Amino acid sequence: MTIDDAAIERLVAEARSGDQWAFGMIFDHYHESVYRFIASRVQRPSDAEDLTQLVFVKVLEALPRYESRGVPFGGWLFRLARNAVIDFVRTRHEHSDLEAVAERSHGDAGPDEIAIVRQELDAVGAALATLTDEQRETISLRFFAGLSAREAAEAMGKQEGTVRGLQFRAIAALRRQLGITDEAIAGAEFRTPRQVGVTNDG
Amino acid sequence: MQVSIGGDLEIEQRLDAYALVRLSPTERASARMRARIMREARLSMAAGSTASLPRSIYTVRARRRGGLWRRGAGLLLAAGLSLAVAGGAMAAAQAGGPLYPTRLWLETIVLPADGAARTDADLVRLEARMQEVIAAARKGDRAAVAAALLAYQEIADEALLAATGDAAAIDRVRIALDRHLAVLEAVAAKLPPQASESIGRNIDRAIERNGATLDRIESNKGGPATQPGPAAKPDKTPKPAAKPTPALVPARTQHPQPTPVVVEPPKGPPDPKPDKTPPGHGGSQTP
Numbered sequence: 069m070t071i072d073d074a075a076i077e078r079l080v081a082e083a084r085s086g087d088q089w090a091f092g093m094i095f096d097h098y099h100e101s102v103y104r105f106i107a108s109r110v111q112r113p114s115d116a117e118d119l120t121q122l123v124f125v126k127v128l129e130a131l132p133r134y135e136s137r138g139v140p141f142g143g144w145l146f147r148l149a150r151n152a153v154i155d156f157v158r159t160r161h162e163h164s165d166l167e168a169v170a171e172r173s174h175g176d177a178g179p180d181e182i183a184i185v186r187q188e189l190d191a192v193g194a195a196l197a198t199l200t201d202e203q204r205e206t207i208s209l210r211f212f213a214g215l216s217a218r219e220a221a222e223a224m225g226k227q228e229g230t231v232r233g234l235q236f237r238a239i240a241a242l243r244r245q246l247g248i249t250d251e252a253i254a255g256a257e258f259r260t261p262r263q264v265g266v267t268n269d270g
Numbered sequence: 271m272q273v274s275i276g277g278d279l280e281i282e283q284r285l286d287a288y289a290l291v292r293l294s295p296t297e298r299a300s301a302r303m304r305a306r307i308m309r310e311a312r313l314s315m316a317a318g319s320t321a322s323l324p325r326s327i328y329t330v331r332a333r334r335r336g337g338l339w340r341r342g343a344g345l346l347l348a349a350g351l352s353l354a355v356a357g358g359a360m361a362a363a364q365a366g367g368p369l370y371p372t373r374l375w376l377e378t379i380v381l382p383a384d385g386a387a388r389t390d391a392d393l394v395r396l397e398a399r400m401q402e403v404i405a406a407a408r409k410g411d412r413a414a415v416a417a418a419l420l421a422y423q424e425i426a427d428e429a430l431l432a433a434t435g436d437a438a439a440i441d442r443v444r445i446a447l448d449r450h451l452a453v454l455e456a457v458a459a460k461l462p463p464q465a466s467e468s469i470g471r472n473i474d475r476a477i478e479r480n481g482a483t484l485d486r487i488e489s490n491k492g493g494p495a496t497q498p499g500p501a502a503k504p505d506k507t508p509k510p511a512a513k514p515t516p517a518l519v520p521a522r523t524q525h526p527q528p529t530p531v532v533v534e535p536p537k538g539p540p541d542p543k544p545d546k547t548p549p550g551h552g553g554s555q556t557p
Binding site for chain 2: 086087088091092095096099100103104107108113116117120121124125128129188189192193196207211212239242243246248
């Protein structure tokens, strides 16, 4: 189910007036993307779960003070998520994501990870670990959380153009790390189809 | 997200796959988070205050990493609750009082992480809430009835969530809910004349919810593990059928006799209102 921005704003208004059902809808709509963003920034899934809950508790606290004023709710929400991650990393003295992303890839593969895909995902994890903090954060917000450039910019407190630039450089770095060249892509046309169903949501 | 060409598309596909497989929450984690967050939402929206929320959410983590002392504390909790129910708690901490949410929160701190001890503690808490409902209904205290019933429903949801995958524990919760259903029906039938109509409505809604929960447990028997509440997601991997425990599982029609309730004559007709149920909750809704 997709909910457009107007519907989100309506749900937010209802939640602000104490409607638990509306708050539940907001949680349902955003919790996976918040979790993914956080999971890409901390080491343990249990921490990602705790922090996701903490973010939504902060949303509960802050909702009465939330005013749209043209700022997308997603951007506001992910700013809370970003701050929660920053606080967590600071207080835990945890360098969250350099090696962690790569570490995550080993040993706990699920049943849906077949060998070839696992290797690919390990490579992606290792490539992500080579990005700068800002580049990785941009990738997390844009690709893992699925935010628009505007929402990501709001969450990061940057200009939209800056975020697009970070994304451009991050993708270029990932291409280099993963050895993705035009020739490689042309060659891939002849390979068997990918075994993980991935989507591009546009 | 804009789709670029060539290598960018390939990168996007790989990142999507990475997010899907490595970063997504499990169904169970999602259900856990939702149950806890909605509990916080109910508490804060009912009380109109969120002052204690962050601490309470951190207790979730503390609870998960709990050790033996918490199990001991769980027993203390059970004993303490019994005393509180028997002797009465401080006025402010009674159902509907300003400290009632705090008291409920304190109860959750020392809950055992899981297993039979957790079910024991949840059943004690359910019983305590039921006693509060009865006492409040007897006094005609509308706010107290509403607060106790709300807390009751949350605890029932949490108890079922904690019992997921444990057929014996689910049966114990089911039996308790079944008995409480009968108690609520008796309370509703004997509300004092001065009791407001809203008390009757609240109790009718609680009866309706309890009935729905019991029906859900029944329909899940032999199928996937039960998840509480209308908003809970089904388990990703179906679990084997629950072991039959005939001695512990009376048929739905075998209600124990309702606990006698010392409340007087009948009230007006019930006016149950169905709860809103979030549509399409089970699906993945990444924005």
